[in-house]
Amino acid sequence: MQLTKLQIGFCMECGVCTGSCPISYERDHFSPRQMIKRTLVDPDPDILQSRDLWACLSCSRCSDRCPVGIDFPAFITSYRQKARKAENLPRQSHHGIFQTLTTIQAGNLQQSRTSWASEAGIIRERGDYFLFVGCLPFQNAVFHYLDLQMIDIARAALILLNKLGIEPVVSDNERCCGHDAFWTGDDTLFAICARKNIETIRASGAKTVLFICPEGYSIFKEQYPRIVGELPFRMVHLTEWLSEALAEKPLEFSKSTEGTITFHDPCRLGRRAGIYDQPRSLLQMVPDTRYAEMENNRENAVCCGTTAWLECSSCSKAMQVSRLKEAERAGADTMITACPKCQIHLSCAKSNTDIDVEIVDLYSYLAGKL
Numbered sequence: 001m002q003l004t005k006l007q008i009g010f011c012m013e014c015g016v017c018t019g020s021c022p023i024s025y026e027r028d029h030f031s032p033r034q035m036i037k038r039t040l041v042d043p044d045p046d047i048l049q050s051r052d053l054w055a056c057l058s059c060s061r062c063s064d065r066c067p068v069g070i071d072f073p074a075f076i077t078s079y080r081q082k083a084r085k086a087e088n089l090p091r092q093s094h095h096g097i098f099q100t101l102t103t104i105q106a107g108n109l110q111q112s113r114t115s116w117a118s119e120a121g122i123i124r125e126r127g128d129y130f131l132f133v134g135c136l137p138f139q140n141a142v143f144h145y146l147d148l149q150m151i152d153i154a155r156a157a158l159i160l161l162n163k164l165g166i167e168p169v170v171s172d173n174e175r176c177c178g179h180d181a182f183w184t185g186d187d188t189l190f191a192i193c194a195r196k197n198i199e200t201i202r203a204s205g206a207k208t209v210l211f212i213c214p215e216g217y218s219i220f221k222e223q224y225p226r227i228v229g230e231l232p233f234r235m236v237h238l239t240e241w242l243s244e245a246l247a248e249k250p251l252e253f254s255k256s257t258e259g260t261i262t263f264h265d266p267c268r269l270g271r272r273a274g275i276y277d278q279p280r281s282l283l284q285m286v287p288d289t290r291y292a293e294m295e296n297n298r299e300n301a302v303c304c305g306t307t308a309w310l311e312c313s314s315c316s317k318a319m320q321v322s323r324l325k326e327a328e329r330a331g332a333d334t335m336i337t338a339c340p341k342c343q344i345h346l347s348c349a350k351s352n353t354d355i356d357v358e359i360v361d362l363y364s365y366l367a368g369k370l
């Protein structure tokens with residue numbers, strides 16, 4: 001991202017982002033404005049070797065508030081591309097398994113990743129709707145130790161779609177969406193993933209792609225056109241699609257028994273895609289729902305503490321525990337989210353505390369009430 005002289009001049013007098021950034025809150029020396037200064041105004045000769053380049057969560061809390069429209073996550077990503085070339089690489093979480101899986105999926109492998117679907121409902125090989133499942137099959141294998149059955153999220157999504165008369169394409173040829181590769185400066189790997197996914201979706205004949213995960217949704221919308229040109233299908237996040245479909249054709253849900261519920265806005269769904277109302281309206285479709293907002297909600301929601309399976313640290317844990325305590329303060333018994341990674345990271349943090357808030361995925365919650 002190129003900044004204009006006017007933007008840079010204003011920026012040096014500002015600082016709105018520093019007060020907005022959850023990393024700046026935990027680490028005194030980090031600030032988005034300081035990073036702009038160290039790169040463009042008062043260049044730090046060692047900037048490409050700095051660990052600070054990997055600190056940002058691309059949560060967009062700063063860019064959402066920036067008075068001169070600086071997209072700091074995009075800005076820092078361009079420096080991450082340069083840092084990679086200078087062999088300054090991020091610290092990978094979980095021994096790099098998710099980065100390895102992305103690299104493997106970028107090759108010419110034959111996958112078998114749809115067996116869960118035939119047990120859960122009806123899918124097709126070709127059709128108008130493509131259900132983009134994302135990393136759930138892989139996360140399912142990794143996060144059993146947290147008592148999470150991540151593939152149940154995909155099952156729940158399929159059950160809801162089938163109930164509403166949609167038999168979507170679910171494909172063995174789907175690849176990693178490339179979200180993490182893009183935001184961590186590996187544009188080559190990202191472009192390979194993007195091209196493979198477009199080829200698969202084109203072959204399915206789909207006119208609409210439904211995304212379970214906000215990261216896949218946001219990266220398709222924001223970055224795929226740069227790689228492959230105009231996309232030959234509509235992209236819809238499943239919360240958007242369900243809230244419209246259920247308004248037209250309501251399903252009968254059983255009563256909520258989960259106590260007071262709150263919603264954690266995922267950064268990619270909220271600030272990057274502007275989807276705030278739809279998940280909340282879906283929750284209100286369940287009878288007897290008791291709902292409470294956390295203090296930081298919607299545009300002000302705080303990130304789940306780590307992104308792209310990188311740099312998970314004491315800073316991440318502090319953010320996650322603080323978010324869970326926010327839910328407790330709101331009187332919530334259950335925190336619902338619509339992002340698999342938010343669910344994983346917050347469940348991970350919770351597992352080492354005595355915080356008594358259940359963390360539940362939105363689609364599993366709804367499908368469980370049918």
Ligand code: SF4
Nearest residue numbers: 011014015017033066
């Ligand atoms: S909010 Fe925008 S203009 Fe203000 S310091 Fe941050 S990046 Fe610069």
Ligand code: SF4
Nearest residue numbers: 021056057059060062
């Ligand atoms: S995107 Fe989020 S983590 Fe990164 S600098 Fe902005 S507020 Fe901080």
Ligand code: SF4
Nearest residue numbers: 093306312344345348
């Ligand atoms: S918070 Fe997320 S990235 Fe960090 S250890 Fe837990 S599951 Fe892994």
